[in-house]
Amino acid sequence: MLLEERLNEILCILEQKRTVTVQELTEILNASESTIRRDLTVLHRKGLLVKVHGGATVIGINYSTKDDDVATRQDLNRDEKIHIARYAAELVQANDFVYIDAGTTTELLIDFLTEKKAIFVTNGINHAKKLVQRGFTCYLLGGELKLSTEAVIGSEAIFNLQKYNFTKGFWGTNGVSLQRGFSTPDINEAMTKKESMKQTKEHYILCDSSKFNQISPVSFALFTEATIITTNVQDEQYKKLKNVKEV
Amino acid sequence: MLLEERLNEILCILEQKRTVTVQELTEILNASESTIRRDLTVLHRKGLLVKVHGGATVIGINYSTKDDDVATRQDLNRDEKIHIARYAAELVQANDFVYIDAGTTTELLIDFLTEKKAIFVTNGINHAKKLVQRGFTCYLLGGELKLSTEAVIGSEAIFNLQKYNFTKGFWGTNGVSLQRGFSTPDINEAMTKKESMKQTKEHYILCDSSKFNQISPVSFALFTEATIITTNVQDEQYKKLKNVKEV
DNA sequence: TCAAATTTGCTCAAATTAAATCACAAAAAT
DNA sequence: ATTTTTGTGATTTAATTTGAGCAAATTTGA
Known part of the structure; x- marks a missing residue:
């Protein structure tokens, strides 16, 4: 699988799920943790997603404690x-x-x-x-x-x-x-x-x-x-x- | 197979698949790696596709890892x-x-x-x-x-x-x-x-x-x-x- | 708060891929 | 007919990507 293909896939998956864990991605994309981490870093640097502890989220999502209700409802x-x-x-x-x-x-x-x-x-x-x-x-x-x-x-x-x-x-x-x-x-x-x-x-x-x-x-x-x-x-x-x- | 024919084929395949590896192309087109690489270089120079490590992608999906060059060029x-x-x-x-x-x-x-x-x-x-x-x-x-x-x-x-x-x-x-x-x-x-x-x-x-x-x-x-x-x-x-x- | 569990960033070696060079054959030009 | 150009494939060397291991940092749960 091409590097670019994988990056693209990650963004597609994220688009649908809004958040994703490194673990999930390793399974879906059949790659090692290291690779997924590197990929997430690249996409993060490019501003296409936000790296968080354990995985990544789409940009703009707000998981502050107050908005919890809204986030959950959405x-x-x-x-x-x-x-x-x-x-x-x-x-x-x-x-x-x-x-x-x-x-x-x-x-x-x-x-x-x-x-x-x-x-x-x-x-x-x-x-x-x-x-x-x-x-x-x-x-x-x-x-x-x-x-x-x-x-x-x-x-x-x-x-x-x-x-x-x-x-x-x-x-x-x-x-x-x-x-x-x-x-x-x-x-x-x-x-x-x-x-x-x-x-x-x-x-x-x-x-x-x-x-x-x-x-x-x-x-x-x-x-x-x-x-x-x-x-x-x-x-x-x-x-x-x-x-x-x-x- | 004619050179032109092959270049055309590559673009068609790419149009459908969005991304393609050198390996895939050697099999489909029955040509050596060298040839495929040369072809990709030609098409890349013409701006008809984007060469990436391991293959090529259509233009527009640019998740290339080295955006530094692009940024610099722009x-x-x-x-x-x-x-x-x-x-x-x-x-x-x-x-x-x-x-x-x-x-x-x-x-x-x-x-x-x-x-x-x-x-x-x-x-x-x-x-x-x-x-x-x-x-x-x-x-x-x-x-x-x-x-x-x-x-x-x-x-x-x-x-x-x-x-x-x-x-x-x-x-x-x-x-x-x-x-x-x-x-x-x-x-x-x-x-x-x-x-x-x-x-x-x-x-x-x-x-x-x-x-x-x-x-x-x-x-x-x-x-x-x-x-x-x-x-x-x-x-x-x-x-x-x-x-x-x-x- | 602290210890355990998890996650991260890092280096290094192995595997894969790219680029350069050379050799050869076919086609085109002289 | 011979030279030049062009296209192809093989080989070698350089570069990139990948996965594993490990210490440091972060999160979790009591």
């Missing part, structure tokens, strides 16, 4: 999100033309994609970068870039969407409700989601359990218009619905 | 580039509609921009991010994202360019020559530069002194078609020309 949903993302990734098949909406949940999806014959379009610049780095063919949607979400949204984005005919698409959401469907706080974001869904045949909403019965200011689709991929559904009334896929 | 002409970028930034006025081409020299330009009333379009995703973070209105060009340059290039990018009418535009270049004009190694990149220049009224090429009398494989503009912003010109024959602005 990690909790993270496992859910990984589950959801992994399942969703399997839905992508050869020759699919896939739209991936900007957002943290859909970003995870990219880590689990395997079908190199599919073509992807996204409005998230980080998503695009990640897709290309993983070797997928990826088109970036043109239009105005908004800082808050690092996504391309707005009227030009909507215009540019109109030429595409996607076979499948994946979206995140801030709220899910039977009455109000899927909703998000920003109107431009909502309009972009709406237009991209219009151009897509099969709609998948990735959504962890915390989003159910939440309503954000602007709705972008009816509840029945998409298949919801989720996990750990609490509310019984959602369990029975055929467009709710619990994984 | 810093080499940094003072020159800063000079050039600062001057170029002053050219942008209120109500300008500005195109900024992807590339390291143009990225520096963004740091010195002040005119918030101008609107920017770029094909570089890092450029776009930086612009938005600095509070400018920025549109990202739609199209296929290439890993090597982190830029949007190709036919769709060219199509999307056609609707714009820029007042000013800034480009980088790999080579400047009186006979061959401005040139760059990649054809898609060249075509995108060419099209964006077509849609722009005033053309500025940012270029440090090392680029003079260099010729890259594909030309994207005649020498007379743009104003060159540069510094420290060695060659006397360029000094007199009125479209060479030495700062």
Whole structure:
């Protein structure tokens, strides 16, 4: 295994797990402790991760005692999100033309994609970068870039969407409700989601359990218009619905 | 097997696998280690892959252990580039509609921009991010994202360019020559530069002194078609020309 | 707080890989 | 026909990477 390959792997693993121990890495990568330590040192020096006693964490994670609750909570949903993302990734098949909406949940999806014959379009610049780095063919949607979400949204984005005919698409959401469907706080974001869904045949909403019965200011689709991929559904009334896929 | 054929094959294999070892290539291509090594060196020099210990990786995944060299190289002409970028930034006025081409020299330009009333379009995703973070209105060009340059290039990018009418535009270049004009190694990149220049009224090429009398494989503009912003010109024959602005 | 357990950074030797050199054959130019 | 150029493979030498061992530093648990 190439040194670079290993470094890359470490970053991928870290991206998913947020933290990793030296021990885990020696097993996964089949290398000695010395090697892993050296690798971590290199990546640490390059500012691509943070070395901590016993392993490494992604940059920016804050494990101070006060934030313990927040960190734990984030990690909790993270496992859910990984589950959801992994399942969703399997839905992508050869020759699919896939739209991936900007957002943290859909970003995870990219880590689990395997079908190199599919073509992807996204409005998230980080998503695009990640897709290309993983070797997928990826088109970036043109239009105005908004800082808050690092996504391309707005009227030009909507215009540019109109030429595409996607076979499948994946979206995140801030709220899910039977009455109000899927909703998000920003109107431009909502309009972009709406237009991209219009151009897509099969709609998948990735959504962890915390989003159910939440309503954000602007709705972008009816509840029945998409298949919801989720996990750990609490509310019984959602369990029975055929467009709710619990994984 | 022909040399060209082998080089091509290596690039194809790399495109799929992202990384490859010398050992693997000797087996797949049925050639000796020496040959494979030579091939990799050629492709590395051409900038089509990155040689690493034990094999090669695609461009863009750069976790190379010796970033010292890269950092040094980038810093080499940094003072020159800063000079050039600062001057170029002053050219942008209120109500300008500005195109900024992807590339390291143009990225520096963004740091010195002040005119918030101008609107920017770029094909570089890092450029776009930086612009938005600095509070400018920025549109990202739609199209296929290439890993090597982190830029949007190709036919769709060219199509999307056609609707714009820029007042000013800034480009980088790999080579400047009186006979061959401005040139760059990649054809898609060249075509995108060419099209964006077509849609722009005033053309500025940012270029440090090392680029003079260099010729890259594909030309994207005649020498007379743009104003060159540069510094420290060695060659006397360029000094007199009125479209060479030495700062 | 202190001792035990774990983790770290270091050196060194072994293994692997890179680069340089030489030899040879085929193709191209003279 | 002969010289030059180009491509290939083998060999040797230099450089890099790797894994193990060990003392020092850190963390853990009583």
